[in-house]
Amino acid sequence: MVNSSKGISAIDISRHLNINYKTTFVLCHKLREALFKTRDLRPMQGEIHKDGAWINFTLRKPNYRKNNHKQRQQADEKERKFPQFRPTKRCIISLNQRSANDEQIWGSNRTIVAMDYTENTDTVFALNQRFVKAGSDIMCDENPAYNNLNFHYNRWSVNHQEAYSAKGVNNNLAESFNARMRDLMRGTHHKTDNKYALYYANYAAYLSDNRRKSNRELFEDVLKCCLWVLPLKEWVGYWQGNHCEGELIGMKAFAPKEISQNDFKRLEEQMKYDEMLLAA
Template sequence: MAQHFLISAKARTLSLKAVFRMGEDAAYRTFCEMRWPETDGEAVCPKCGCYETYNITTRRRFKCVACYAQFSVTSGTIFASRKLAFTDLLAAIAIFANGAKGVSALQASRDLDVQYKTAFVLFHKLREAMIREAHGRTLDGIVEVDGAYFGGYVKPANERENRRDRRLVANQSGKRKSVVVMRERDGETLTFVGKSEAAGVAVVREHVASSAVIHADEASHWDALHGSHETYRINHSVSYSDGVACTNMAESFFSRLRRAEIGVHHHIAGPYLPSYAGEMAWREDNRRVDNGGQAAKMAGAAMEAPVSRAWKGYWQRAA
């Protein structure tokens, strides 16, 4: 029997030991090469695009010859105004990449010896950069569609006579949301978060090409897809694959997201659910990439992403 990729040596091309051994200067140079790959790490002014700059080595900053603007390797990126050392940033990315089902901010704060809020914000910035890769994506070929509910857990009453049926709307918190996944067979993944699974029908029509073949379960709201796409249905109360229709790839995504919710984060708040769903979609799409390659893709996406508007100044107190 062939060895699974994830436990093979090919899947391990980066370790924390290697990151900390490289030192701060090498880590800084790595960020320069990721920011300006077309010039082999030589600075390019983000304001006017000039290739001629002065290197202020004592402050690790640059000054543009043309417009005199000063900038650093992280200026204008999602890491702007960073306070962590470059070695710590690379280590955080490596830790994040190594979590097959995600990594909790609490664990990262202990591994890196930083505040919980620092790790929490940093990881959400990485998720924001990762999700940008899916913007404007259209799926084609064979696309599996499914939905599942996450969050909004209400702890049941202790005494039997006081217990309530949490399946009823009256006994729910109102925070539970549906994640709808659209996943190509051996291709890319898109996610949508809404109040109900039925709200995903319009999203599927928007992001799945009309030439695609859709596989879905027997939920009644997917009936509307027959009018716009060639659609096959599977009745999960009978089987999970009947030789024609199958949504096992979509179910695989939900397995990863559910394990992340239950076993890693324990609770995913409603406003953050789209970020966690997008992260797990990225992990599913890159599950056959070695951990070094995943870390490089994360870091590259972060250096290409603009300053975060959602997480900028998150921990700064109001006056």
């Protein structure tokens, strides 16, 4: 899984290891959930790029062209007809921190992802309050969900209906992550259920943040993450019907049960040590 920059499917791993597909499927999900529970959730600072990406929204095209109108909504007051979407439509919201004083990596070096039904104000504000230090620069698009960030942050927005980048303002780091995530979800795995979509998105974020590390470093890092996590009860007896209960919507993804407490204590100690070094 660490050798592929955009992920690898369970069927490919089953062929490489010559084991059953069901075994590989559960193994891959265990690794993804271990990475999810050991995320680096320390507050971000500096330049933060934010954006949302839609997933699982497209409808299958009808067989006959004359039935295309059935997949259109009723016209609005301006006589515009928009396509309908599947009820499984979700939005992956990403926070991407630009690296600073790092000779090995240029661009984003830390990514935090969350999932919601829409790119709404409540979730965006809660994410910033918890994971972004006050006074940071927020780079975003024209979405009104980011308008409430002006008080605690320096918000810079670009209207994507007019330009991708205007006067040096852009959210290209978030757009770059969205492209990697789409390649992983659509090109490699093809189907990502909403119950596990956030695990796939976090896996794409992990590969993006550690893109400059060697295969050995990635393998050792993933192994450490697995050792920091307690046994995952959700994947015991998966093929006998023991499935995840629901989706990780909004801030539910950052509940205590979704974070490895041992790894969280280790990160707290590391953060205190870094603050001591900066103070000295």
